[in-house]
Amino acid sequence: MPTSNPTTTPKTRTKPKIERPRLHKVILVNDDFTPREFVVTVLKGEFRMSEDQAHRVMITAHQRGVCVVAVFTRDVAETKATRATDAGRAKGYPLLFTTEPEE
Ligand code: NFA
Known part of the structure; x- marks a missing residue:
């Protein structure tokens, strides 16, 4: 009679x-x-928005001081924020995009 092999019958699972x-x-x-x-x-x-979406985000930041543009993984968010900020700097503008983690 075969007996069960204890090494192949785990009692717990991860x-x-x-x-x-x-x-x-x-x-x-x-x-x-x-x-x-x-x-x-x-x-x-930089964020592949339509004219309408982009205009709404711009106006919201203009009126309220800040506006969330979009959410991404950390690397993508930081890269896009840096590229967008640099686009303004290249023209001599103080345009600023920042990032922050979601709750
Ligand atoms: N406040 C800027 C203006 O009146 C427009 C602006 C909007 C700049 C959003 C930066 C961010 N020309």
Whole structure:
């Protein structure tokens, strides 16, 4: 008669736990110098927004001081914020995009 092999009959199981990477917000910060249309152009180019979406985000930052543009994994958020900020700097504007982790 065959007997069961204890090494092949585990009594406990470990549940593989996959956690989603924490997402980071890219935030557009208002300033008094960067032209509105330039902000819209950067939003369209770097964040693939339509003219309408980009205009809404720009106006929200203009009126409230800041606006969340989008959320990404940390690396992507930081890269996009840096590229968008650099696009303004290249034209001599103080345009600023920052990032912060989501709760
Ligand atoms: N406040 C800027 C202006 O009136 C426009 C702007 C909006 C700049 C959002 C930066 C961010 N020209």
